[in-house]
Amino acid sequence: MSASIYALLVGVAMGFFIQRVRASSPAMIASNLRLENLSVIKFMALTIAVGMVVVYALSLLMPQAMHFDIKPTYVIGVLLGGLVFGVGFGVGGYCPGTCVVGAGEGRKDAFFAILGGVVGALAFTLVYTTLIAPIVPLASYGKITLADVVHLPTMVVALVVGVIFLVVIRALPTEVKKAK
Amino acid sequence: MSHASGIPAVTAVPVARTSKYPPWAFYGVLFGVVSAASILLWGPIGVSGTYPRFIGALMRAFDPSYAEANPYLVRMGSLLKPETWLVVGLLIGGFIGARANREKTPKLEMVHPGEASPANRYRNAFIGGFLIILGARIAGGCTSGHIISGITQLSISGFIFAIGTFATGIISAKMLHARRAAGV
Numbered sequence: 001m002s003a004s005i006y007a008l009l010v011g012v013a014m015g016f017f018i019q020r021v022r023a024s025s026p027a028m029i030a031s032n033l034r035l036e037n038l039s040v041i042k043f044m045a046l047t048i049a050v051g052m053v054v055v056y057a058l059s060l061l062m063p064q065a066m067h068f069d070i071k072p073t074y075v076i077g078v079l080l081g082g083l084v085f086g087v088g089f090g091v092g093g094y095c096p097g098t099c100v101v102g103a104g105e106g107r108k109d110a111f112f113a114i115l116g117g118v119v120g121a122l123a124f125t126l127v128y129t130t131l132i133a134p135i136v137p138l139a140s141y142g143k144i145t146l147a148d149v150v151h152l153p154t155m156v157v158a159l160v161v162g163v164i165f166l167v168v169i170r171a172l173p174t175e176v177k178k179a180k
Numbered sequence: 181m182s183h184a185s186g187i188p189a190v191t192a193v194p195v196a197r198t199s200k201y202p203p204w205a206f207y208g209v210l211f212g213v214v215s216a217a218s219i220l221l222w223g224p225i226g227v228s229g230t231y232p233r234f235i236g237a238l239m240r241a242f243d244p245s246y247a248e249a250n251p252y253l254v255r256m257g258s259l260l261k262p263e264t265w266l267v268v269g270l271l272i273g274g275f276i277g278a279r280a281n282r283e284k285t286p287k288l289e290m291v292h293p294g295e296a297s298p299a300n301r302y303r304n305a306f307i308g309g310f311l312i313i314l315g316a317r318i319a320g321g322c323t324s325g326h327i328i329s330g331i332t333q334l335s336i337s338g339f340i341f342a343i344g345t346f347a348t349g350i351i352s353a354k355m356l357h358a359r360r361a362a363g364v
Contacts, residue, residue, distance in 0.1 A: 003222035007262035010218045010225060011269015012276070014324075017207040017214075019277025019285075026305070027289045033346075033353035043204035043211070044327065050212025051332035055219050067223040071321050071330055073337040078326075081319025082344020085312050089345060090352030092308015093291045095323040096316055097227040097270055099309060104274025105285045108298070109305035116309025121231035123310070124317040125239075128252040132318060145334040157334055174202065 015101045024101040026093020026109065033090050036176050042169050049165035056158040075139035077132070092116070215332055222262050224333065226325030228316035230267045233259050292356040319344075 022028040023040045031037040059066045089095060094102060094113040102110030124132070146161065147154040218225050232252065237259050239247035247253050278285045288298055295301045316322035319341050321330060327345070330338020 003262040004265045006218070006221040007223075008265040008269045008272075010214055010221075011266035012273040013214050013269075014211065014225060014266070015270035015273020015275075016277040016280075017211045017273075018270070019274050019281070021203050021207050024274060025289060026291045026308075030291045030353050030357075033349045034357055035350065039202070039204040043208045044323075046205060046208030047211040047215060047328055048331045050209050051215040051328070052334060054213055054216035055332060058216060058220050062220075065220060067219055067221070068333055069219075069224050069329075070333055070335045071326060071337045073335070073340065074320075075340060078319045078337045078340045079344045081315045081317070082326075082341040083315070083348045084318060085315030085322065085341070086345040086348030086350075087352045088308040088311025088313075088315060089323075089349040090308075090356065091292075092305045092312065094305065094308055094312065095227075096231065096312055097267075097322070097324050099305075100227070100267055100270040101274035101277075104271040104276075105278035106275075106287060107285065108288050109301050112302040112305040113309035113312075116306035116311075117228075117231050117313040118234060119306075120310040120313035121235045121317065124314050125232055125235050125250060125252050128250070133251075135318075141336070144336050146336060146339070147334055149336065154334065161334065174204070 014097070015104060018098055018101045019105060024094075024098045024105060024107070024110070026102070026107075029089070029093040029095075029098070037174065038172055038176065039174050042172070042174060045165050045169050049162040049169070052158040053162045056155045060155055070143040070145060072143050073141045074136050075141070077135045077138070080135070211328075212332075215328055219329070219333070224325065224329030225266060226263055226321060226329060227267060227270070228313060228322035228325060229256060230259070230261075230263050231313050232256050232317060233261065233264065292353075294356060315345075 018024050021040060021043045023043065028037070028040060032040045055066075059068070092099075092113050094110065096117060099110045099113035099117065103114060145154065145157075147157040150157060215225055233256050236247060236253040236256055239250070239253060288301060290301055292304065295304060312322065316325075319326060320337070321341065323345070326335075326338045326341035331342065
């Protein structure tokens, strides 16, 4: 019960942040994917950098309280899914969360994106057994993290990756000047 | 035109007046803290799994025998999950954000030069929505579950998904933009 309330509150905050940085604008997403404006990409990278340092610091303080949930790495399926996702991201300008935020804002096309998503989920459900289940076991490494791969404490890895992200965010321009 | 007029407005959005930081930096830090707090309080954020759970709820209402026989719907379980409330929260957060914004949210923005009419935009939004959920379910997560939560937890799967997403995302967005030059 309390988990649902926390999730609702996190959702409201997340939706508000996404709206304020215009990540729910498909035109803004398209200009980020064309690498003309990097503000949403920087927003995501900064969220991740801050999140990883805070979450692994919290886990040092109260390891029992954390609800980590690492998704399994099945290389072929995750990469293939990412490639399919990217085409949809480029064409529609929405991701599964931002279209819901866009619908909350009153964007008409966001409702079409949600409808497409529902039909996509139905299509996936219908082909799951025949097309998807066979590729999941391919190149499957289970729930691994970068810390498992490099054999270093997670806090150290989080700090190193977080700092790399921050350096890259600072080095990149937010508005990219076109050469022509 | 929509791009030319859209981009300068980004810096002009009067958000976080007390802050000297741009909105992406200000809200990026806040979102990072919130996503970490989410893992402490109940679990990592993730959105795309709610779509098949919604399909599962529909199937259980209209064709219960199919719902029970489909291994994927069984595995995803019911909508009575915190993630469903996260999605409800996104809708509310978007609504509040738009109302708090001095700038009016456009009801419809054209995204690619080839979108000559609202019908074109709705079609592209629908196709995009279809592919993002299909892709996200193949991969087991989306922008929130794999990229934000995944990389935050240093998951290898999150890095792989992000590489795939940005590879075809950048290519498709640039190709749809280049169609104007080609006269298509």
